[in-house]
Amino acid sequence: MPDRTSRIDFSDLIRDGDLVVCGQATAEPVTLTEALIAQAEDLPAFRMMVGPIFSETFSGSCAPNISFQSYGVIGHARRLARVGRLDVIPSNYSAFCADFAAHRHRADVVLVQLAEAGDGRLSAGLSNDYVIDAARGARLVIAEINPDTPFTFGAEWPEDVPIHTRVAARHSPVELASPPLDDVSRRIAAHAAGLITDGSTLQFGVGRIPDAILSSLSHARNLGIHSGLINDAVVDLIERGAVTNAEKGIDAGITVTNQVIGTRRLYRWVHENKAVAVRPTSHTHGQSVLARINRLVAINSALQVGLDGSVNSETLNGVAIGAIGGQLDFVRGANVSAGGRAIIALPATASDGTSRIVADVETVTTPRADVDAIVTEWGVAELRGCGLAERARRMIAIAAPEHHDVLSERLRGSTR
Numbered sequence: 001m002p003d004r005t006s007r008i009d010f011s012d013l014i015r016d017g018d019l020v021v022c023g024q025a026t027a028e029p030v031t032l033t034e035a036l037i038a039q040a041e042d043l044p045a046f047r048m049m050v051g052p053i054f055s056e057t058f059s060g061s062c063a064p065n066i067s068f069q070s071y072g073v074i075g076h077a078r079r080l081a082r083v084g085r086l087d088v089i090p091s092n093y094s095a096f097c098a099d100f101a102a103h104r105h106r107a108d109v110v111l112v113q114l115a116e117a118g119d120g121r122l123s124a125g126l127s128n129d130y131v132i133d134a135a136r137g138a139r140l141v142i143a144e145i146n147p148d149t150p151f152t153f154g155a156e157w158p159e160d161v162p163i164h165t166r167v168a169a170r171h172s173p174v175e176l177a178s179p180p181l182d183d184v185s186r187r188i189a190a191h192a193a194g195l196i197t198d199g200s201t202l203q204f205g206v207g208r209i210p211d212a213i214l215s216s217l218s219h220a221r222n223l224g225i226h227s228g229l230i231n232d233a234v235v236d237l238i239e240r241g242a243v244t245n246a247e248k249g250i251d252a253g254i255t256v257t258n259q260v261i262g263t264r265r266l267y268r269w270v271h272e273n274k275a276v277a278v279r280p281t282s283h284t285h286g287q288s289v290l291a292r293i294n295r296l297v298a299i300n301s302a303l304q305v306g307l308d309g310s311v312n313s314e315t316l317n318g319v320a321i322g323a324i325g326g327q328l329d330f331v332r333g334a335n336v337s338a339g340g341r342a343i344i345a346l347p348a349t350a351s352d353g354t355s356r357i358v359a360d361v362e363t364v365t366t367p368r369a370d371v372d373a374i375v376t377e378w379g380v381a382e383l384r385g386c387g388l389a390e391r392a393r394r395m396i397a398i399a400a401p402e403h404h405d406v407l408s409e410r411l412r413g414s415t416r
Contacts, residue, residue: 016044018108021134024051026174026261027127029113029144033057053077055174071096072323093326094285100133107134110141115149122157125149126260128278135161148172150271155278175263178211184347185212187377199247203227203330204299209345224248225255228326232262235269249294258284290333296340298330304361307392309371309383312361342372348400357399359410
């Protein structure tokens with residue numbers, strides 16, 4: 001077994017042109033990534049693949065010999081994108097992960113955070129994403145063993161994937177607390193909750209709106225969870241008896257997720273909890289799996305929605321500030337699920353007062369053919385089965401009132 005150390009010197013480990021893949025979000029191995037960034041100026045030029053960033057690791061001035069890549073701009077990754085340091089791979093999350101399994105993406109060095117059980121078994125803990133597949137073909141796998149990382153089932157580290165170096169963690173896992181709810185998110189949640197029936201299985205993302213929707217469902221019964229992530233709000237729903245996972249159709253009694261993103265409270269709750277499974281993307285996002293789930297309700301957000309229902313979750317004014325992520329995976333999964341619903345929820349106006357309901361979106365993340373229901377604080381636009389003219393009327397109705405006239409004029413101009 002490789003020796004465990006508290007420090008690591010990358011000078012003899014990183015080669016010119018290497019692709020370094022590190023755990024994402026709360027699974028970032030911060031002891032390793034901090035050391036790599038601190039030493040980067042003395043290393044050969046290399047590429048680094050990151051996902052959502054919730055740490056402060058990359059908040060400073062990163063060495064110019066690092067080229068960053070990601071499947072989206074989430075969390076503090078926006079800081080890299082803002083200064084032109086992040087190359088975005090426009091890919092559905094499921095396809096991005098599958099590309100590592102198929103060796104279309106080939107990692108040279110993998111940095112991973114792991115939990116260790118008393119008997120020596122290892123678990124990826126907070127995430128079961130592309131890192132394990134990246135590690136299968138990597139020249140070097142370096143594991144940060146973190147005693148505060150929960151041991152989760154479903155994310156056990158495979159015995160056939162070697163770990164070449166082990167490092168003792170110097171930090172607790174990254175935490176992401178839920179943002180405070182505001183009036184707009186509560187109003188959106190009140191409308192969205194009307195689309196979610198007892199026995200529904202929920203998928204959701206990070207942020208104020210999904211948290212508000214989850215918090216509005218404490219009255220519901222026999223909800224299930226099959227999601228790309230879970231957060232602290234899930235613990236609340238389970239403790240209140242709203243989530244039983246009894247009517248999902250698959251994985252009965254089990255909360256299924258790909259990532260665990262929250263605080264120590266959540267991490268303690270998932271630790272060695274057999275009622276939680278941190279599964280690979282092929283299971284959490286796979287269309288054949290999602291089609292077997294009863295009443296799958298996909299809850300996703302957007303930057304803009306067009307009058308025809310097209311959804312933009314990626315760019316504004318030509319600048320990447322979002323991601324495709326798992327949105328289209330789950331929208332399409334919900335559409336084929338028996339009794340499923342695909343909800344896109346967003347505030348009607350941006351922080352600068354401009355409308356987020358627009359005549360035409362600048363980037364199409366979810367095509368209009370896949371859209372089901374759009375929700376703002378002003379109501380619900382049911383779009384499935386509607387023609388373009390009716391869609392436009394329904395979208396204008398859920399825009400902020402001060403933007404109705406401009407949007408209506410754009411609609412009249414397009415139909416002349």
